[in-house]
Amino acid sequence: MIRYEPVIGLEVHAQIHTASKMFCGCPVVADTGDVPSNTAVCPVCTGMPGTLPVVNRRAVELTLLTCLALDCEVPPTARFARKSYFYPDLPKGYQISQHALPFGRDGFLEIETAAGPKRIRINNVHLEEDAGKLYHGAGGSRVDLNRAGVPLIEIVTEPDLRSVEEVRAYAAALHAVLVYLGVNGGEMERGVMRFEASVSVRPAGSDALNPRHEIKNLNSFRALADAVAYEIAAQVETLTHGGAVAQQTVGWDEARGVTYVQRSKEYAEDYRYFPEPDLPPVDVDRAWVAALRAQLPELPAARRERFTSDYGLSGYDAALLTADRAVADYYEAVVSAGGAPKAAANWITGELFRLMKETGQTIQTVHVSPQALAELIQLVETDVITLGSGKTVLAEMFAAGGSARQIVAARGLAQISDTNALEQVIARIVEENPEEVRQYLEGKEQILSWLMGQVMRATHGKANPQVVQRLLHVQLEARRQ
Amino acid sequence: MRLHQLTIHEARDRLTSGEFSAVELSEALLERILAVDNDVKAYLTLTPEEALAQAHAADRLLGSSQERPGSLVGIPLAVKDVLCTQGIRTTAGSRVLDNFVPPYDATVVARLKAAGAVILGKTNTDEFAMGSSTENSAFFTTRNPWDLDRVPGGSSGGSAAAVAAAECLGALGTDTGGSVRQPAGFCGVVGFKPSYGRVSRYGLIAFASSLDQVGVLTRDVTDAALLLEVIAGHDPRDSTSIGLPVPEYAASLTGDLRGVRVGVPREYFVAGMQSKVEEAVRAAVDVLADLGAEVHEIGLPHTEYALSVYYLIAPAEASANLARYDGVRYGLRVEGESLREMYTTTRGQGFGPEVKRRIMLGTYALSAGYYDAYYLKAQQVRTLIKADFDVAFEKVDVVVGPTTPSTAFRIGEKSGDPLQMYLSDVFTLSMNLAGICGLSLPCGFDDAGLPIGLQVMGPAWGEEQALRTAYAYEQATEWHTQRPVL
Numbered sequence: 023m024i025r026y027e028p029v030i031g032l033e034v035h036a037q038i039h040t041a042s043k044m045f046c047g048c049p050v051v052a053d054t055g056d057v058p059s060n061t062a063v064c065p066v067c068t069g070m071p072g073t074l075p076v077v078n079r080r081a082v083e084l085t086l087l088t089c090l091a092l093d094c095e096v097p098p099t100a101r102f103a104r105k106s107y108f109y110p111d112l113p114k115g116y117q118i119s120q121h122a123l124p125f126g127r128d129g130f131l132e133i134e135t136a137a138g139p140k141r142i143r144i145n146n147v148h149l150e151e152d153a154g155k156l157y158h159g160a161g162g163s164r165v166d167l168n169r170a171g172v173p174l175i176e177i178v179t180e181p182d183l184r185s186v187e188e189v190r191a192y193a194a195a196l197h198a199v200l201v202y203l204g205v206n207g208g209e210m211e212r213g214v215m216r217f218e219a220s221v222s223v224r225p226a227g228s229d230a231l232n233p234r235h236e237i238k239n240l241n242s243f244r245a246l247a248d249a250v251a252y253e254i255a256a257q258v259e260t261l262t263h264g265g266a267v268a269q270q271t272v273g274w275d276e277a278r279g280v281t282y283v284q285r286s287k288e289y290a291e292d293y294r295y296f297p298e299p300d301l302p303p304v305d306v307d308r309a310w311v312a313a314l315r316a317q318l319p320e321l322p323a324a325r326r327e328r329f330t331s332d333y334g335l336s337g338y339d340a341a342l343l344t345a346d347r348a349v350a351d352y353y354e355a356v357v358s359a360g361g362a363p364k365a366a367a368n369w370i371t372g373e374l375f376r377l378m379k380e381t382g383q384t385i386q387t388v389h390v391s392p393q394a395l396a397e398l399i400q401l402v403e404t405d406v407i408t409l410g411s412g413k414t415v416l417a418e419m420f421a422a423g424g425s426a427r428q429i430v431a432a433r434g435l436a437q438i439s440d441t442n443a444l445e446q447v448i449a450r451i452v453e454e455n456p457e458e459v460r461q462y463l464e465g466k467e468q469i470l471s472w473l474m475g476q477v478m479r480a481t482h483g484k485a486n487p488q489v490v491q492r493l494l495h496v497q498l499e500a501r502r503q
Numbered sequence: 504m505r506l507h508q509l510t511i512h513e514a515r516d517r518l519t520s521g522e523f524s525a526v527e528l529s530e531a532l533l534e535r536i537l538a539v540d541n542d543v544k545a546y547l548t549l550t551p552e553e554a555l556a557q558a559h560a561a562d563r564l565l566g567s568s569q570e571r572p573g574s575l576v577g578i579p580l581a582v583k584d585v586l587c588t589q590g591i592r593t594t595a596g597s598r599v600l601d602n603f604v605p606p607y608d609a610t611v612v613a614r615l616k617a618a619g620a621v622i623l624g625k626t627n628t629d630e631f632a633m634g635s636s637t638e639n640s641a642f643f644t645t646r647n648p649w650d651l652d653r654v655p656g657g658s659s660g661g662s663a664a665a666v667a668a669a670e671c672l673g674a675l676g677t678d679t680g681g682s683v684r685q686p687a688g689f690c691g692v693v694g695f696k697p698s699y700g701r702v703s704r705y706g707l708i709a710f711a712s713s714l715d716q717v718g719v720l721t722r723d724v725t726d727a728a729l730l731l732e733v734i735a736g737h738d739p740r741d742s743t744s745i746g747l748p749v750p751e752y753a754a755s756l757t758g759d760l761r762g763v764r765v766g767v768p769r770e771y772f773v774a775g776m777q778s779k780v781e782e783a784v785r786a787a788v789d790v791l792a793d794l795g796a797e798v799h800e801i802g803l804p805h806t807e808y809a810l811s812v813y814y815l816i817a818p819a820e821a822s823a824n825l826a827r828y829d830g831v832r833y834g835l836r837v838e839g840e841s842l843r844e845m846y847t848t849t850r851g852q853g854f855g856p857e858v859k860r861r862i863m864l865g866t867y868a869l870s871a872g873y874y875d876a877y878y879l880k881a882q883q884v885r886t887l888i889k890a891d892f893d894v895a896f897e898k899v900d901v902v903v904g905p906t907t908p909s910t911a912f913r914i915g916e917k918s919g920d921p922l923q924m925y926l927s928d929v930f931t932l933s934m935n936l937a938g939i940c941g942l943s944l945p946c947g948f949d950d951a952g953l954p955i956g957l958q959v960m961g962p963a964w965g966e967e968q969a970l971r972t973a974y975a976y977e978q979a980t981e982w983h984t985q986r987p988v989l
C-alpha cells in the first residue's frame with residue numbers, strides 16, 4: 023500500500039486595522055454588526071463614477087513591516103493592479119490588489135514542528151482592499167459596503183506545509199507575528215484573518231505537484247485545520263481507489279464537515295490583471311525601509327528565545343507567554359516590578375489564565391496590575407502568606423482590584439510561622455486524634471499529610487506548611503518512646 | 504455686441520466695471536440657449552434655476568467692497584456631462600446613468616464654483632466619451648453650428664458646439680484621444696488639453712484613466728489661459744495629479760514669438776488628408792515664421808502606431824472602468840431571474856454599441872494568454888511614441904500640425920464604419936499617449952465654409968509655450984473672430 027503525503031500552500035488574508043480605509047477616508051469599523059450597514063461608506067469605497075483611490079500610507083507601512091518581519095525581499099518599486107471580476111460586494115467590478123510588483127517576495131516564517139524548527143517559504147506579501155458583505159434573505163440579497171475598502175494584507179506561502187499540524191502551527195505563528203506588528207488585534211471571531219488552502223497529495227518521497235483543490239473562505243483556525251484534514255483524507259481515498267484528483271476550487275461546509283465543488287478548472291476566473299492606472303507606482307525608498315526596519319518590534323520567536331535564556335523559563339512556558347504580545351508585555355512588566363521570573367510565569371499561565379478563561383477577560387481588561395501581581399508573588403516567595411492564601415488574594419484582586427498587601431492585612435491572611443503558637447495547635451491536634459497518631463507510629467506515614475491538613479484547617483490556612491511539617495514530625499517522633 | 508457673444512475676459516472686465524450684472528449676463532445666455540439649442544442640441548441638461556442663483560451670488564460679490572471676487576465671478580459656463588455635478592443629473596451620455604445624480608462635484612467643477620462661475624448646464628457627449636461626433640450619445644446627436652447637417656466632433660461635441668453657438672462663454676470638456684481638440688477644430692473654437700496630471704480627474708467619469716484629461720473650450724486663447732488657471736493644480740484626491748505650482752498662464756500671452764523654435768512633423772501631413780486643411784496649416788506655419796519663430800521640420804517616427812496602441816490601451820482600461828455599471832448600487836437596473844441575468848440585461852440595455860465594442864476589445868486585450876501580445880506590447884510602443892516627443896522637444900519648444908485630417912463630416916457619414924471614425928483622431932491620439940499638452944485653434948475655413956483647426960503641442964508641463972505660440976498666431980489673424988450664423 024502506498025503511503026501519501028500532503029502538499030499544502032496557504033494564502034492568508036489579514037485585515038489591517040488602520041484608522042481609515044485603504045483608498046478613502048472612511049473609518050475602519052468593527053465587523054460585528056454593531057455598526058448599521060452602509061454607514062461607513064463614501065463615494066470612493068462605493069465605487070461611484072469618477073471617484074479615485076488614494077493610498078493609505080499607514081497601510082503600506084504595516085505591509086512593509088510584515089514583509090520585513092517575514093524576511094521578504096522588498097523591491098524598490100511596488101505597483102497596484104486591478105483584479106477584475108463581477109460580484110455584488112465588489113463595488114468597482116475590480117479589486118485594487120497587486121500582481122507583478124508586490125511589496126514583498128521570497129520570505130519565510132519558521133514554525134515549530136515535532137521534528138524541530140521548519141522554514142515555510144513565503145512567495146509574496148501584497149496589499150489590497152477588502153470587499154463588502156452580502157446578506158441573503160427571503161426578500162432578496164442585501165449588500166453592506168462598510169467593509170469594502172478595508173486594507174487587506176495577503177501572505178502567500180510556497181506549498182511547503184506537509185501536515186495539518188504544520189498548517190496549524192504556521193497559522194498560529196503568523197497570527198502572532200501580525201498581532202505583534204499591530205497589523206490587527208487578532209480577533210478571529212471578527213474575521214480579521216481568513217484563509218485559503220491549496221491541498222494536493224502525492225506518494226511520500228515524490229517530488230510531483232499534483233492537481234490541487236483550493237479551499238476558499240476558511241474563517242477560523244478550526245475550519246482551516248478541519249477542511250485541510252478532510253481534503254487530505256478524501257484525496258488519499260480517491261487515489262487509493264484508483265481515482266484521479268482534478269484541479270478545483272472548493273468550499274467548506276462547516277456544518278456537514280465536507281468540502282464541495284465551487285468551480286472546476288475549465289471555468290477558472292480570468293482576472294485580467296493590469297497595472298492600476300489611477301495610482302502611480304509606489305517608490306519604496308530605501309531610507310523608508312531602513313526606518314521601518316528600526317521600528318520592527320521583537321517578534322514572537324525571538325522573544326520566546328529570550329524568555330528561555332534570560333528568565334530560565336521552559337520552552338513551553340515561554341511559548342505560552344509569547345503567543346500574545348500583550349501577555350508577554352504583561353509578564354515582563356511583572357518581572358520588572360520585582361516578581362520572580364519563574365514564579366511570575368507560573369502565576370500567569372496558571373491562576374491568571376484560569377481566571378481569565380472563567381470570566382472571558384483578556385490581559386488588557388484584567389484589574390490585576392503587573393505591580394500588584396509582583397507584590398503578591400513577593401509575599402508568597404518570602405513566606406508572608408501561603409500559596410493557598412496567595413490564590414485567594416489573586417482571586418480577590420481579579421474581582422475587585424486593590425493591592426496584595428492591603429488584602430492580606432484586611433483578611434488576616436498573614437502566615438503563622440511563630441513556633442510557639444504553632445506548637446500549641448499541633449499538640450492539641452495530636453491529642454485529639456490518638457487513632458491516627460497510632461497508625462502513623464505503626465508505619466502509615468501518609469497519615470502525616472492528613473494531620474497537617476488538620477493543623478492548616480485549625481489555622482485557617484495561614485500556617486507556614488514547612489514549619490508545621492517540621493514541628494509535627496518532632497512531636498510525633500517524641501511519642502514513639 | 505450682444506452679451507452672449509462676449510469672451511470670458513471681455514465679460515469679466517464689463518462685469519467689474521458694472522456695465523451689466525451677472526444676472527443680466529446669465530439671462531442673456533439662457534435666452535440664447537432657448538433660441539438656438541433646439542437646432543444645435545448642445546445641452547443634455549439645463550440648470551437655469553441654479554445658474555440664476557449663482558449669478559445673484561456673483562452680483563452680491565461684485566457689489567461688495569469687502570471681498571475680492573474670484574476670477575470667474577458671474578461668468579456663465581457649460582460642463583461636459585462626464586464631469587460630476589453635485590445634485591445635478593450626470594449621465595456620461597449613457598442610458599446606464601440616465602437617472603444618476605452625483606452626491607459630489609468633480610474637483611474641476613468645485614474649482615469653477617469657487618472662482619464664482621455660473622454653470623448653465625451639462626453638455627452632450629458621446630457615451631462615456633467614446634466617439635468623435637456625439638453620434639454615440641444615447642440621447643441625441645449635437646449639430647455643428649457652422650452646418651447643422653454636420654457633426655460637431657466629439658466626444659466633447661456638446662461643449663464645442665455650445666461655445667461656437669454662443670450658448671455659453673466657455674466650457675469644460677475631456678480629452679482621452681482628441682475629444683477636446685477635434686471638436687474645437689470642427690467648431691472653430693479654441694480647445695486645450697493640458698498635460699496628463701495638470702488637472703485633477705476626480706469626478707471625471709473615467710473612460711481610459713491613463714489618457715483622460717479635463718480640458719477647456721473657449722472663443723479665444725486668452726480665455727483658455729484663464730479657465731485653465733482656475734482648474735489646474737494638484738488635488739489630493741487624484742494621485743496622478745502633479746504637485747507642481749500652477750503658472751500665471753495669462754502672463755505667457757506676450758504676443759512675442761521671436762526665438763521660439765517650432766517643429767513641424769512630416770508624419771502629420773499624410774496622403775488622403777483634405778488639401779485645404781494642409782494648405783491652411785502650412786500657411787499658419789508661415790505666419791509663425793513671419794512672427795519670428797524658427798521653423799524646423801521634425802520627425803515623430805512612431806506616429807503611425809498611435810492609433811493601434813490607443814485602441815488597445817484605451818479599451819483595456821475602459822473594460823475595467825465600466826465594470827462598475829452593474830445595476831447594483833446606482834444607475835440603471837434591469838431586474839432578472841438571477842444575478843447573472845440582472846448583470847447581462849442591465850449592461851446589455853444600458854450600454855450602446857460603441858461602448859460594448861470597446862469593452863469587448865479591452866476585455867480581449869487583457870485576457871489570459873493575450874495580455875503580453877496586446878496590452879503589454881501596446882504599452883511598450885507607447886513608450887516609443889513618448890520618446891519621439893522627448894527627442895523632438897530637445898530641439899523645439901512647440902510642435903505644430905493639423906488637428907484633424909479633414910473638416911467636420913456629415914451626420915451619419917462615418918457612424919457605420921468605426922475605423923473611419925477612429926481615423927478622425929489620428930493626429931490627436933499621440934498627445935494623450937505621451938501625456939503632453941495640445942491646443943487647437945482656428946486657422947482657416949475650407950471651401951464649404953467649415954473651420955480648420957491648427958494644433959499646437961507643448962511638452963509635459965509646457966502649457967505656457969503652447970499658449971504663447973497660439974496667442975501670437977491668434978493676434979496676427981482674424982479667424983477666431985468669425986462666428987457661425989444661426
